[in-house]
Amino acid sequence: MTDSTTSPAAAPGLPFEQTEMHPQRWGSPDRAAALPESARGLVEMAFGVDERPALESPALPAPAIEPSLLDALRDLVGAEHVITDDETRRLRTRGKSTPDLIRARTGDLSDAPDAVVRPGGHADVVAVLAWAVEHHVAVVPFGGGTSVTGGLAARRDGYAGLVSLDLVRMKSLLAVDPVSMTATLEPGLRGPEAEALLAEHGLTLGHYPQSFEYASIGGFAATRSSGQSSAGYGRFDALVVGLTVATPTGDLTLGSAPANAAGPDLRQLLLGSEGAFGVITAVTVRVRKLPAVKLYEGWRWASFAEGAAAMRTLAQTGLLPTVIRLSDESETAINLARPEEIGGEAAGGCLMITGYEGEQAAVDAKRAAVTAVLEGLGGTALGEGPGEAWAHGRFNAPYLRDSMLDVGVLVETLETATFWSNMDTLYTSVKSALETSLGAGTIVLCHISHVYETGCSLYFTVATKEAEEPLAQWQAAKVAASDAMIAAGATITHHHAVGTDHKPWLAQEIGPVGVQVLRAVKAELDPTGILNPGVLIP
């Protein structure tokens, strides 16, 4: 194993500058934009355009923690790493769900942390946790700040204060093992930073969720993230072979082998623990060779059902491409605003994207085999145009959401997963629940974003005219959709985690005994309950 501690400052070639996100929008403030003219006509037609006033920086509540406690914290990690200015605290307030954005836009920053503390490594994290236990301060681990389920909106009542544990200084590639094809990463590395460091070794993680540009390694692990290339590279929890976790009870170091039978797999208990059991301070992941070739293309299917059946066939015959996703008729129709990209105006049907990454020969072989199957099942090849268009815009949807909010259109996403035989039921019932709750003029789009031998995930995008009380409007729709998922026997979330928003349905999904197990583990690892209170555990 090469011990090659490097950090992104030393890594050339980051694809773009990593800035702080806008506190009231997704992503880089420089990339905020008005609704593109091409979309404006459609939006006008569908919802009407209700231009909102420009955003103002709302006032923050004053820090509600004893200053002497922060002095003690400064002694531990250095004064410059305990920050209380408004701007820093504002940027650590909640995540990026549409309700989060609406609250931030309307001036509600009541969940702001009292301070932001930036540990420099594992030992600092341990020290901060001990301080938090001693003084009963709530601690919210913060990586990329991209939660869309309230994972950063911890409860503060009953605590002496609430601090955001910002992992921004923990951005090293700690080790690379080119023989075992593993790498050990610190949790604060954002997606592009981790890729840039690995690329210096000719390696890639291959994990590209839509939040890739901002989300962090620690967050991927803590939320069981799944990337757009999951068919080829695997979900993040499948990529993890080892973890180091600091908990108030002590450290956990897990991962002595690729797989074993030494009792339950405790890695899978910490993956998905959302900062409620401990703070992940290092993650050892499988890595792959940087692909020589990346090729994306489009396919057209007569119906969502036919496209889904083709995906199932590929998954069950071991022929999955690196990327595979399928839009339903509605989502495809929206894309028809750009007809040149999906094969002409008369195209219709459903658009599938397939992508191949790897060595040229392997890509050629896989592509030929997949093409034969898809053609045999009635798919129409659309060439690389739609694939390239998808790849080019793959991280941009959240920016579009902001532009829609700017003109009074509420846009939000939610997702679930189930077994293949249940997919149609789930699709119909969630779509119907959303449409019924939000009423006429609501647009519900869906795509299959991740596939397995036994089932798939469904990712819904909803757009509707913002009501007088948009938070209540969305909350009712969210409840209806979530109830429909559980009633269908599906999961409340395939890759967005539980946070605070999904807790009632998690409780239904795993049942009372499952909840008791989570509580027992929480009580053991975090007996005074300082870690992300109110998050994850029903």
Add this chain to the structure above:
Amino acid sequence: MTDSTTSPAAAPGLPFEQTEMHPQRWGSPDRAAALPESARGLVEMAFGVDERPALESPALPAPAIEPSLLDALRDLVGAEHVITDDETRRLRTRGKSTPDLIRARTGDLSDAPDAVVRPGGHADVVAVLAWAVEHHVAVVPFGGGTSVTGGLAARRDGYAGLVSLDLVRMKSLLAVDPVSMTATLEPGLRGPEAEALLAEHGLTLGHYPQSFEYASIGGFAATRSSGQSSAGYGRFDALVVGLTVATPTGDLTLGSAPANAAGPDLRQLLLGSEGAFGVITAVTVRVRKLPAVKLYEGWRWASFAEGAAAMRTLAQTGLLPTVIRLSDESETAINLARPEEIGGEAAGGCLMITGYEGEQAAVDAKRAAVTAVLEGLGGTALGEGPGEAWAHGRFNAPYLRDSMLDVGVLVETLETATFWSNMDTLYTSVKSALETSLGAGTIVLCHISHVYETGCSLYFTVATKEAEEPLAQWQAAKVAASDAMIAAGATITHHHAVGTDHKPWLAQEIGPVGVQVLRAVKAELDPTGILNPGVLIP
């Protein structure tokens, strides 16, 4: 989903009659045999032959439970399903490790259960657990009885009695979902029974550990079993998509989707729980189409290192066959007693077995790709002879162990796993620890039995002249080998579970906080500690 409750009684075509195992040997009493003449010469030369007297049925301790308690149990499950005769109890005493066999051969049946109870389904299991909690009776779940790590040797002191919970009546295929390619199985089904039931639907599980002929579905799940075809079909814990578990605290039903982000994956906490957290009463697994073709062949490598490097290349380029295993020089040399099978007397080197299962075209394509890689790396193709020989004898090693014990030669196996970069260190140190502990004349063989992108498992077979005190002799060697595994940073077990034998090393492997987590979960699910006391939890 087809609800197709069927049980093996209705299933034709079981590959052989499922009998009870011999209480002092592995497997069917009908298949017990003297050491084959072909092997006897080798054994004579290596160890000397010390013919032991024929085995006698040792006496059992009388049941040490209040008869009135058993009457209460009879009221719950029916009188005919609570059994106390000597023969039944003898067959539920411990598992099949070499120390277990030595104890049984020398008349020590002190771990015999007081009674054997046979629940007819989930509700019966729940009732038995409630009875056990009420009367503080220890309960040992029993599937195939094939544990080799003391998983059936529960502690009984402090309890009002100890009963074996024999799942022999729970042998139904509860449901088949041919769209999602899943099947729901009861835990008492042995490997061949499950395969026979699935074959009626044209399906297979593809899970073939060496214990396949006797081990059960529940046991596979409870011990995170790994089969000889793991490269193609996956480890058992990777095959499980859902579980139903009866615990003293209540039922757990897990598995709402192929994968999700709804908190930690609690399935992975119950897989590997070895009957200490609950009783698995149903398992939903991925299934595959019955393969049209099964083809096994041999390859020769100049050295273990070269063969291992070739396996690593296949794993890291996504080209694994269904079966792949590699014997070291010593294990290959033992096979040379049958030179016709591995390519002639002058062969030497290391024998690799590759196997392909599936549709003809897929087998052909995979085989061609693998062959090109192996030839490119210097492997010599040996044709199907060695592959067929391996496939033919793949479940027979435990019978040979009995024949060796009959002539005073102690044979035992142990296994571990690590990352590729650490494999050579692990191999050398475990081999050396065994040879040093057991002294001159000891033979240590090894093969790589399971491979992953990031690492592999090492499976050791040890043969040595039985000492005056064989239990102490083996215990010292086991300690030395286990210490070497942990010192090398490897796992104490890749696929044999923890039982009672591996507990000290599990504690080192997962550390004190990991142990506290296991204890917390145990306390939550089994607060009075009736389930398999002394097993798994350090």
